[in-house]
Amino acid sequence: MGQSSSTMSSPVIIPAAARHTATLIFLHGLGDTGHGWASAMAAIRPPYVKVICPTAESMSVTLNAGFVMPSWFDLISLDPNGPEDRAGIEKATNFVHGLIEEELKNGIEASRIAVGGFSQGGGLAIHAALQYPKSLAGIIGLSCWLPLHKDFPKEAKGNLTTRLFQAHGSADPVVPFHWGAETSALLKQFMENSEFKTYPGLSHSSGEQEMEDVKKFLQEVLPDN
Template structure:
């Protein structure tokens, strides 16, 4: 399947200096790249290029088959329920191609940061863990690890990949417990997992979370590479 069949558009916010460090951020179900581009651009350094693709519109089982931007089909909010494994793998391959396109123009994999919110965070986490080179890191907000039963066998990245997880403890959409369980599971697989809890936060972001994200971006994509 072609990229254009899976992505409807891509918003790119160039750095104020020649960019050496792309930050690819994936939106949640029903949102667009526009929804996060300005927010993410505000927490990056001048050398970071923000890339916010918008998923193609598709029917989503969880929402009674209504069509909306979605990276893959969501069939249930039950942690042990059936998943759209084919769709998850297809979307993961797409994100891998986006990463490879940056590598082809001379950006080292360890200067590429991946992130996402909700469904986009789930995809970012899955894509980062299954990419054969070590990325700068991954920011996984208010999400879970798709196809978790296939891990650790599916892990292709080096085990020191920096993972920043964030979740509000009042999330009514992706339960906080899912984030806790995901973090606990990831810590059995990976060496560098950070889980941040935000009190009173629902299924959204906050100033406190953005502050911590900024620190993670600065830490994993420093201005100098030495």
């Protein structure tokens, strides 16, 4: 039986420190929560940017021997050509779209909303952006891959010209570096403003230089207005 949305924790929200004119939605990786990234994102966002870090529902994850943990969708295989949880990925994508729509209702335009994430969350952020018809400000994908990559570019609905900052550590033992590089190569075939940055020696985590680069990216795609 599927879990109801009532099992979803409320997102961690860091209000803007100045007049709220832009929003960043950032999605955690497998087994983490919104708290895992909220303070890091709050430290690098411009003061007029509100940060939303939701927490995924807890579910049984096939790849982790069925253990229950926060996960945006089930992970079935480590093979890029292996089976994927299409229904779960689509449900999670709709959830992200719902967060974007809430910000639109609050008077923030799509062009002032950035979406991003780490690992599974980064992949979901890119997927959700490509499935969203309105143009967003920017997309951030850290240490990630693109779910349902065979759907693209055919199934893309928008954000093909939106700036994407994709980053990956060269020593990542969890999401292999070549996954990130292959994802970038695919995205660059149809996304005009896609950047892929490598961090030598970085494992499956973020580093100081990477966070500086994300900070710079946010300032560029969400300038003061």
